[in-house]
Every structure is written in C-alpha cells, then in structure tokens.
Amino acid sequence: MTEGMRGASTSVVVYRVRMRLRKYNIPLIPQFLNRASVAFFGVNIDDHVVLGDGLRLPGGNVVIGGFTTIGKRATIGAYVAIGTRAGSYHGPTIGDDVTIGANTTILGAWHVGDGAVIEAGSVVTHDVPDGTTVAGIPARPVSAAGAPSLRIVGT
Numbered sequence: 237m238t239e240g241m242r243g244a245s246t247s248v249v250v251y252r253v254r255m256r257l258r259k260y261n262i263p264l265i266p267q268f269l270n271r272a273s274v275a276f277f278g279v280n281i282d283d284h285v286v287l288g289d290g291l292r293l294p295g296g297n298v299v300i301g302g303f304t305t306i307g308k309r310a311t312i313g314a315y316v317a318i319g320t321r322a323g324s325y326h327g328p329t330i331g332d333d334v335t336i337g338a339n340t341t342i343l344g345a346w347h348v349g350d351g352a353v354i355e356a357g358s359v360v361t362h363d364v365p366d367g368t369t370v371a372g373i374p375a376r377p378v379s380a381a382g383a384p385s386l387r388i389v390g391t
Contacts (some may be wrong), residue, residue, distance in 0.1 A: 247279035248291050258283065282319070288332065295338065302327030306334075313338035313356065320344070331366065 250273045254266040266283075274280045278296035281287070285300050288308035295314025300306070302320035304327030312318070315338050319327045326345040330336075334348055337356030348354065349366030354375060361374040369379045 245293060247273045247277040247281070247296075248287065248293060250277075251281045251285075251287065254283070284325075285327075300327075304328055304330070306330045307332035307350065310334045310336070312336045313340065315339045316341070318342045328360070 250269050254269045257266045257269075270280070270283075278298070279293060280299045280301070282301040282304070284303045286305045288306055288310065290309040291306060292309075292311040294311065297315045298312055298318075299316070300312075300318045303325055304318055304320075306312075306318075307330055309332060310330055311334070313336060316336055317340075318330070318336075319342075321344045324345065328342050328344065328346045328348060330342075330348040331350035331352065333351045335353045336342070337354055337358065339357045340354050340360070341358075342348070342354070342360040344361075346360055346363050348360070348364045349368065351367040352364045353369040354360060354364065355369065355371035355378070357373070358371050358375040359373045360370065364370050364375070365377075365380075367380070368377050370376060371378050
C-alpha cells in the first residue's frame, strides 16, 4: 500500500472517530481532527456526510460535502469533488459498489446507482442508473448494465 493510500484510508478512520466524538457531544477535538485530515491527507469529509462501510480512497485531495450519502464498498479516486450546488445543502446519493475515477465532479442532488462507474475526468450533471458507466463533460453513458465497460489505457 502506498503512502497516499494509507493517508486517504486513515482519513476515513479519522472521519468515523470525529462522528463518534460528536455523537457524545465532545467539543473541539472533532474540529481539530478534521483540520488534521485536510492538512496531512488532503481529504475533507463534511459532518453531514453518511459513509457506508468499506469506502476506499486510493488517493488524496478529495472533498465530500453537504448532505451526501455514499454506499458500501465505494471507491473514490484522487482529486474528486462531491457535494452541493450553490443555494442547496443536498448533495448526491451514491449507491453501493460505485467506482468514481480521478478528477471527477459530482455536485447536486443526483442519484448514482449501485454498481455504476464514473470514468476519470467526468462531470456528473444528471442521475446515473444502476450498473451504468458514464464518462465525459457532461457525463454520458458509455455502457449500460451488463455491457463491458469502456476502458482507456494510458501510457
């Protein structure tokens, strides 16, 4: 496991500790832990975010904000922004087993279905059905459930 992966994974543990401390009304320490997570790992997870078990963050520089829900076993790449649009507090609902590629933006109250794949560099501007792979700006379907996913291999 690379240093970046350990840091990003540690930030999920830090988030869960923060939420436990807030549950018991322990002041200041949760805020300190959030700032430490941002400073050391480049990961900022808002207090109103609900994370499912098994979330994987293989890279840092991830921002998750607003009233956002992320399902079980999701994978979120580096340099991803997930959260709200201006004037709203409602962020996306992301299903189980979703893969979100690096440099992706998901802002707004969109629904990303179970098993969906959002390719790197995409900007999600609408709901993504279960099992669908989307790519581009704005993100458009490149394969549907059951079809092989588009994979671009770089050098």
